Amino acid sequence: MIPVLGLLAGLAIGLVIDPSVPVWLQPYLPIAVIAALDAVFGAVRAVLDGIFNDKVFVVSFLSNVIVAAFIVFLGDQLGVGAQLSTGVVVVLGVRIFSNVASIRRHLFKA
């Protein structure tokens, strides 16, 4: 419950203060959001599996976001940013769906 409150508080703060994102950072936002989603769903599944570890969560979250952003950055420098972004989204998307399926099995036994 407390993590959900944290998520809601973060959403509320972000919506209220509406910070302006520098333009050079904007290409990395979508990838960062997907990476964060992947880390969050992974953490939820770990909680349900009974093997959650907060340090692992933080590390996986940060590494996900940083690696995803780095791949996009590298892709932009090499001129294949769009393709690499697609690759990142596909890989993370597959993981998100598998984790959500596992969470669903835990919660609904279906």
Add this chain to the structure above:
Amino acid sequence: MDERPADGRTPQERRPDASMTLLTSMLERPLDPSYQAAADRRRAAGETPATSSRTVLVFVMMLLTGLLFAIGAQALRPKPTAAATVRDELVSRIETLQTHSTAQEATLAALSKQVRDLEDLSLQQSGSDDLTAQIKQLEVGAAAVPLRGSGLTLTIDDAASADADANAGNRPSGGFQQGRVTSGDLQIVVNGLWGAGAEAIAINGHRLSSTAAIRFAGQAIIVDFRPLSRPYVITALGDPQGMQQIFEPSFAGVYLDQLRQEYQIRSSIATSDDLTVPGDTSAKLDHAKPLSGTVGSAPSLTSTQTGSGSGTGSEGATSAPSSPASGSTPNPQETTQ
């Protein structure tokens, strides 16, 4: 991170899908393996495998996640551009002006009726009521007065495939698009209806007078200088059965049939006993001449009333027959485009 084989095999045994380890590990172990590793370590140290999810660290991380989502959504959502704002303003101005114009037209219709009543009165006072009937007949021919009677309703609409961007705002600025009704189609159909003996025709509530033009501007169809939007409802007064019998085998009827077959342009025809067509509000007195053997000082009102579109010389002007008499010779006008 220590890598654990997914299925407990030793690395020496080659799996049949060993060349696809990336896909396999992605699909079979979506969870970060380090969770399992950390849990194993904790178990080995004699603690519960899972830590609490209610720590400050987790809360802060989730707060950051929420912030990231909100910021991402707000920064990347397409903002209403200046062009969209201007467009909205223009749309609202057009709508206001259209409402205004409709109201003005109603006022104009009421005032012209008053004028006609006064003309009748003045004619009667001057003692020559035989002119009233003549004027009435000419007014019908000049499309100056609303008419009511039996007739046909012909509805023409763009092909269903052209619906996707059929909103007025999305019309492409140029180019021919299959499946759209063009002004030329309407001209042919309207002329066919005149030829079939229609006595009065209105398109989408705009009466066609002898000078009304059916034209196009961009992709929009303009009738008597007013743009129409689909579907195009053509109301033709006259003998319903007779008109239908003449119209359908005529050139215009066959043309409409071809449009339906080739371009899936939808059209339907319906007869009715009670149809009305409005008067052309832009009709005005253009030309007057004294009657031979005039009656005293009575104003000679045997005149032709023409619509305001006279003399534009635009391409594709269709002309209504000037004689209102039913059964008069069909008057298919040549149209060019």
